[in-house]
Amino acid sequence: MPRQDMYCVGLTGGIASGKSALADRLHARGAFLADADLVAREVVAPGQPALAEITAHFGNDVLQADGQLDRAMLRRRIFANLDQRKALEAITHPRIRRALHDACMSATAPYAVVAIPLLAEGGGRSTYPWLDRIVVVDVPVELQRMRLLARDGIDAALVDGMIAAQANRAQRLAIADDVVTNTGTLGDLDVAADRLDRLYRGLAAA
Structure with a gap:
């Protein structure tokens, strides 16, 4: 039967931080995944x-x-x-x-992950009071710039504008219960996903 008290984890991070990669890894470990970007398309x-x-x-x-x-x-x-x-x-x-x-x-599912790219910009817990916990995927701005330039093939001015349009690192970290610093390898991200999966399963069971 569906749970009416599902333990919900909000997942957010800046552009090109790797938040989707972490969300996919938690989903692969058994979490239910709700994606705000997909829902935003469905509602219109x-x-x-x-x-x-x-x-x-x-x-x-x-x-x-x-x-x-x-x-x-x-x-x-x-x-x-x-x-x-x-x-x-x-x-x-x-x-x-x-x-x-x-x-x-x-x-x-044991718990739910809610991927919300603009969680900090949208009011955090004040607009999502049903989130039990928030995890932020954090990277330095310079790494965001490097990843965007390599990934999207856009110019530096546009990259800087995209980053500036979002909340800054301090604003995102201010709403975080858990932080994943995604400056390493995909293997490092797997280790972080294992750790968080154990944590959230335990918190949900409690």
């Missing part, structure tokens, strides 16, 4: 109420010909426009949080 799919609200606010030009949300267009509309960004977040964020919570509470 055609036929969903959120998409109707978005088009009512922003206009039909944020839709593609097939009725899907034109994410690139919407990003341009909200870029550097705080009011418009907040309007979009007011439509989508409550639905994303509710969907993540419902997915976790209906899961059958």
